[in-house]
Amino acid sequence: MKKVLIIGAARSGLAIARLLRKEGFEVILTDIKPLKIDVKEDLIARGIEVVDGGHPDSLIRDDYTWVIKNPGISHKSSFIEKLSKKTFIYNEIEIALRFAPGYQVGAITGTNGKTTVTTLLGEILAAGNTPSFTGGNIGLPISEIVEKNGDMDALVACEIAAFQLIGTENFKPRCAVIMNLSPDHLDVFTDLEEYYQAKTHIFKNMDQKDVFLVNLDDPQIVKRSENLKCRTLTFSYDQVCDCYVKNGIVWLYDEPLFELSDLQILGRHNTVNAMVAGAMAYVMGIDRNTIRKVISLFKGVEHRIEFVREYHGVKYYNDSKGTNTDATIIALKSFDTPVILLAGGYDKHTGFEDLRPYLHKVSKMIVFGATKHQLKLLYPQAIVVETLNEAVLLASQISQSSDTVLFSPACASYDQFDNYEQRGRIFKNLVNNLE
Template identity: 50%
Template sequence: MKNVLVIGAARSGIAAARLLKRAGYNVVLTDMKEIEREGLDGIEVFDNGHPECLKERTYEFIVKNPGIPYTAPLIQYFSERGDKIYTEIETASRIAKNFHYGAITGTDGKTTVTTLLWEMLRKKDPRAQAAGNIGLPLSDVVLEHENEKLDVALELSNFQLLGTEAFHPEVCTVTNLAPDHLDYMDSLESYYASKMKIYANCTPQDWFIRNVDDEQIMKYATNIPCTVIDFSLKRDDVDLYTKDGAAWLNDIRLFDVADLKIVGAFNCGNAMMAACMAYKLGVSLEDIREVIRSFHGVEHRIEFVREIGGVRIYNDTKATNTHAACAALSAFDRNVILLCGGKDKHISFDDLKQFDDEVKHCFSFGQTKDHFKEIFTRQTSVGTMEEAFARAMKIAVPGDVVLLSPACSSFDQFRNYEVRGEIFKEMVDRYRKD
């Protein structure tokens, strides 16, 4: 029986360990924290640290939690030793032989495109799944549906793509590229290049949707082995475009733009990518259009929370970089009271300066609270998100928008961006204007 080592016992690590055990491997699971043993029968577990004995064994391959950097000592040791190091996406996709993937990566918009695609795929087959970086490990899907033919909308972070070798989607896209994760990657160039692994194993029959409006995508998307579908929100001399109030794939009318319920031109682009991917995977135009008409957005992404005294409040906690925050700000004309700040990922906030006129006031909080002093003319640094919201509501008048769009990750004060968003929404629900 061949040995495999799974490093990191978060949800994807647990799922990978269980799947590999069922596939006949001798599985060793390790984590720096305590591991809950339930459901891990037959799996050798080492928790509260990585013992030296792990280095004395040989492994068929190693599965690494995508959040663990390659500079971590144990990962570096096995890398220098020449071991194959994958993420659970790679191992799960090798085991599931009959899955059909629409794969989405990029800096922003991944979750919206993935969710829209999943809703469209469900019209074709209710068993269709959304997995990957969106929250459900692909290994969990394989555990339930391994031998079935199944459509999967798969959101992929660059961390997950770095650990792929043979993964092969039938249609894929990179939504956009902007500086992010410079606290993890060696350089901005390596971050951008890692996204392009999404099409590395595609064939001429597969599609890659290329955003020609994005200068960095045009620079890094090279040597593409599959059919390229050029996409633009600015041009109509491409394959995927808007014209006469509709979104088109060549001469195929995908949907009417007026049917979109989600705000912002960038969300029109997200819908176009999802519709194109769904069409490639066999979803009917009627079903694509029905989803477009009924889709009200993704939780935590420019999510309307509540209107209080004529002030509209939006939760955009998923904006963990400046590019995503810029997209949110571009969805509103003026009178935005911006709540931002969080963990410092060593990226510039200069992109936000273009919205200085639209931002009535910025209340910044967390580790980066003072980074916004040079960005906005009207800015105040506070300690916490709760204080930022309270200060915002004191100056808000009817017609204003209060927008939580942090432009930073959450890990200085919150477990993840979802927790940050849930706490914000609870705060809004509890608020009573004097």
């Protein structure tokens, strides 16, 4: 019997374990923490061997068909480094899609914009006539989609992060995009070049049947997109190309795709997000009328410049997904007047100097978390607190009617929270409980 080792019992790890067991593999699932009793019992009942509470060296062997790692586990950990000397370590997306050759995948990566584009593309695909799914790095793991639905002719909007792309070997999307490239995750990758190289894995297997969307406004992407084996579709906010903006209209192959007045999501970055989602949907067979209709109804994604509440004339926005400086810059540029900025969190070692040219967009800054002192050096007038709770309370006290409070941390969440979603929900609860 073919044997697989799955490292990490988060949602995607559990899903790929169930899928491969169903496909007749001998499955070993290991997690650094003890599993909940009911989860462990369910896995054992399915015939899955569970090794929890640590990763013993006895698991480091070279006789596995596949070794699959949860993307949340660092590829620099000692166990992973030892194992990688014996065998290639896959991501679950790569393996799951081998059991669903009928899935046409639209794959989205990049430093920022991934989630908005994936969500919007998923909604457009769902409005078409072919079965469709949305998942990957957001929502459902691809392995869970395959486990529950099996193989079929289907369209898939798939967000895929750098951590996942380094675990791909034969991943071949029908169409794909790298939205943008800017410094991020330098706490995990050796340097910026290693991070950027990981992103380019998205197109390494694409051929003339496939289409890669090239962002002409990002020099790093243009440089890395030369001499591709696949077809390309260029897009730009500023230049006339395959998909561009002119006279308040987004054009695709010189025919209107949608009008800027159709959009409910604000900002230049969201225009680009809608352009890309629309162009990818068109490549995947969705007609222009359906694309325009869905784009006009789209209200954005949770935790991305999300309006929360107006209280005593002060508007509060949740941008917890702003986990790097580029995302926070985009958020700041979305407002016409200076904001009270709440920032800080886990240190990804990317620095904050990129924010300096945009500090004129900040009237006051409240900083907290592991990076609070670094942000204080950047903006000496910043008020230092310890927690998000204190930051929200203080913002409510120092703000005046017509002010805007923007929570855009420019940092990951792991110093005080499980993830950016939890952090964003807590922020919204704090704001909604102000009285």
